[in-house]
Amino acid sequence: MEQIKMFMDKLDCRDFKSSDFELLIKELVQDARLGKAKVEKDDIQWLHTYQFALQQFELSLKMAPSTAHQGDWREVAEDVSKVKQMVDEMEQKRVISNVAWNVGGLAIFTIPDPAYYREYVYRAIINHVKKLYI
Secondary structure (H helix, E strand, O other), rough: OHHHHHHHHHOOOOOOOOHHHHHHHHHHHHHHOOOOOOOHHHHHHHHHHHHHHHHHHHHHHHOOOOOOOOOOOOOOOOOOHHHHHHHHHHHHHHHOOOEOOOOOOOOEOOOOOHHHHHHHHHHHHHHHHHHOOO
16 A cells, blocks of 8 residues: 555656556555455556556657557557547547547547646546545
8 A cells, every 4th residue: 555655646746657557557456465455457457548648648748658659559558448438538528639540549639738638647547546445
């Protein structure tokens, strides 16, 4: 739980990076084994979907890992339906615009207001992690 608090602090301070997800997930799984959290495969898939969203933000700021590519969710998220659901919701709430899906499955979009986008993604991550400990 102590490690999770560190990740939550990073999220609250908006210092959490897409590269932090693997360690966060590892800690969540460990807490689940200890009975401190309820983490299922679906939760891990959602966290990977949020990782994709955060990578896209980092790419827009040119801070993303060198392995990340614009719109390419396939390296991070394994469930296209979750990516589609998140992208649709973000488009509906005007967090993103100009959404296009290409033949290879890439989700291309514009981030019109980076501050709003970042806040939206961080809030989604925080809310999801918090619900795992209820």
